[in-house]
Amino acid sequence: MSNPPVALARWGSFHVGGREVRVAGEPPREVLFTPGSAPALLDPNGTYLVGAMYAQVMEPAPRRGTVPLMLWHGGGLTGACWETTPDGREGWQHFFLRQGWEVVVGDAVERGRSGWTRIPEETGGVPVTLTVENPWQRFRIGPGTPQEGRVFPGQQFPADAQSWRNFIRGCVPRFTTTDELTLAAYGALLGRIGPSVVVAHSQGGFFAWRAAQEWPEKVRALVLVEPASTGLAGKVAALADIPVLMIYGDYIEGDPRWPAIRARGLAFAEAVRAAGGQVEVVDLPAIGITGNSHMIMMDRNSDAVAGLVQEWLARRGLHA
Amino acid sequence: MSNPPVALARWGSFHVGGREVRVAGEPPREVLFTPGSAPALLDPNGTYLVGAMYAQVMEPAPRRGTVPLMLWHGGGLTGACWETTPDGREGWQHFFLRQGWEVVVGDAVERGRSGWTRIPEETGGVPVTLTVENPWQRFRIGPGTPQEGRVFPGQQFPADAQSWRNFIRGCVPRFTTTDELTLAAYGALLGRIGPSVVVAHSQGGFFAWRAAQEWPEKVRALVLVEPASTGLAGKVAALADIPVLMIYGDYIEGDPRWPAIRARGLAFAEAVRAAGGQVEVVDLPAIGITGNSHMIMMDRNSDAVAGLVQEWLARRGLHA
Structure with missing residues (x-):
């Protein structure tokens, strides 16, 4: 390297x-x-202690971020998704550390090193576990199956057989009944670390919106990479002082779910703006960055997208 | 810090x-x-991909270990047990990195970031989850319960209420039906990283003995911290060229299980020696290091014990 x-x-x-x-x-x-x-x-x-959360902190020397930068992963994954990419490149953890940010990588409740002590007993539900085949279409890699190996034209995800296998190995079972515990744990994490930039992906975006609404004094900026959901409509005013960047990838129009998810995200952004907030939405294809899957931080152009995030944070005075 | x-x-x-x-x-x-x-x-x-294993690699500059050094955790824990201790000090990951070793920290199969995809379906069994109370006696912290807070005289484990809670938060559910998958995954890890020093704790010691017997060319030395079990009696000859250090802590005599576990460990060490191997056993109290629990890498004197390991590795020419 x-x-x-x-x-x-x-x-x-x-x-x-x-x-x-x-x-x-x-x-x-x-x-x-x-x-x-x-x-x-x-x-x-x-x-029993139920619903604790694991976090790993790395502080570079010298430090240039004015506050820590947290990376909150999406559903079915762990904080490892921010480390080395499936094709062996440096991930966003590396990128932001090299920019001088103190980087905090968490594992959501009941996933990874957070553990799932008594989760089925306390929250009900069955764990959702992905097949090798499932995320291929759902994360907008291509039609058919990973075994067939056809990808959308210009696809940036490293979708060769070995990298796909590496990616699938990093997927973990998840419950869909633990949102309340997870939000509370993110609150505890923000309480311990203090005011931070929160960079969140997919399901992590749901928690990031909600956490920013619950503890706005602890969130200096939100970067939401294909957030799977929105915040609470009744609490948009809490977001008025938090700059937000939303990023969407490619191939959304032909997807059965993402047009609706993005539309709801854009409507929520509009509601936050109406309450005095600043929300910037970047559709990557619209600015000439094409080929991104749902897993933008793993795509081959991951550093280019991280660079956009870095510039946006620097423009807001969060990087010295 | x-x-x-x-x-x-x-x-x-x-x-x-x-x-x-x-x-x-x-x-x-x-x-x-x-x-x-x-x-x-x-x-x-x-x-489905079942039984993959997560590993995190840190390589310091300059590097002084002649081979990588792996840290294999015990049952009910993840690789996080080698990071920051429950009372917030630097752990063995830090210690060995600072000595110039490339350090590899793994999460055993179905634990931590390795995930437990289809484990119950494929291996049977129910997950074992620990109460706050359970490991207090079993890991030889003290009599009674952590709520009572009495510790054995001279106890080195950071057993104040907050540290104990931190420790329990790091405990994760485990199955007792996944040994075959886990051994195979450690083999895959050794195959990818290449010849290494393996430092293993408790259940990790069981896998370390077995892995060294299966792939002796991949293990340059074994450091077994209170190994929970032994290797195969019929394959001791495979260990003849691998130096082994076994370390035991304090308060073993009064424990209901550890006298038998240690006795079997010492008998196995004797069998390895009879086959030409070199096994050194250190009872910490016998050399004046008293007060260690089962969680030696977390005890307040963790750096002192790591120092013993470091000296032992250096004497074997594994550190330049």
Whole structure:
């Protein structure tokens, strides 16, 4: 890799948030944790911590972002989606660190290193797990299946067989019943880190809108990459002082779901503007950047799109 | 934090391993992934990738380890256990990076960022999830409960209420039916990274013994921190050329399980020696380092124990 080294002033991780749940009246059971170890009697009764969230922080030296920059991943993924891309290039974690931002990468509740302790028992629902085939069309890579390998003309996602397999390996089961816990945990994360830029993708955009409405003093700017949903219509005024950048990729018109999702996003942007907010919407194809899938931070032109984000943040005085 | 910056020549992550599983004949269902998004028809039939493993690599500049150094976590945890300790100090990931090792931190199969795609369906079993109370005695922190807060005399684990909560937040559900998949994935990790030092804790020690027996050419040294189990008795000869360091903490005599687990470990070490291998066993209290729990890499004297490991590796010519 030809990129120069990066100096880290500090790095590390922690878990925040979650709430206590008490369980009683269940029978104990014997568990042999490891073959050749010794059986342990496991009492399932007691106190559980449910809904905590993992976050990893890297602070470069020197630091040029005026506040930390958080990367909030989308559904079915973990914070790893911001690290190395499926074809082995540096991801947005690298890009923003190299620009001098303190970068905070979180794993949403019940995903990745946050763990899913008692999630099915407490929230109900069954985990949604993706096949190798499923996201090919849903993330707008191409028609048919990944095994057929046809992509939309000019596709930027690294859709060769090996990269697609790498991408699928990074997909994790998710519940669709944990939004309340996840929003609370993002609130705890913002509380611990302090005012930050939030860069969010897809489902992460839903949490980013809501978190900015709940804790506006903790969000200095929102960058929403194909947000899957909007904030609350009744609380648009809370967003009046937070600059927002929304980014959409290519191939939306022919998709069965994304025209409606984007339309709702644009309508919400208009409502925020009507309440005094500043929302900029970038349709990448409209400014000549074509070929982006739903996974913009993994697409081969990911650095070019990150560069747009960086310029937008710098114009707002958030980068020294 | 008073530690100096560290220069990273490169860093990033990837997933390796796993196998394809085909599912057919199940009914599709409609899923609303995010409120305010658009429902998607999810077809559960198709191909799944099961048993892949996540690993994060950091390479410092300059590099002084002659090979990479891997950190394999124990049961119920993820690779995050090697990062910041529950009381906020630098962990073993930091320690070995600062010594100039390329450090590889993995999440075992079905834990953390490795995900648990179709694990219950393919391997059976139910996930084991820990209460706040459970590991207090089992990891030899103290008698009673963490709420009571009594610790063994001289205890080194940061057992104040906040640190214990931080530790519990990092515990994730685990299955006890995934050993075969996990061993295969560690093999894939060693295959991708190449010959390495493997530092493993608890359940990770079980996988480290087995991996060294399966792929001895890929393991330059084994450091086993309270390994939960042993290798295969019939394959001790495979370990003849791999130096091994085993480390045990304090308070073992009074524990209901650890005297037996350690006795089996020592008997296996003797069998490896009889086959020509070199196994060094360090009982920390016997050399004057007292107070260590089962979670040695998190104990307040974690750097002192890491220093022992570092010296042992340097004596074997693995550090330039």
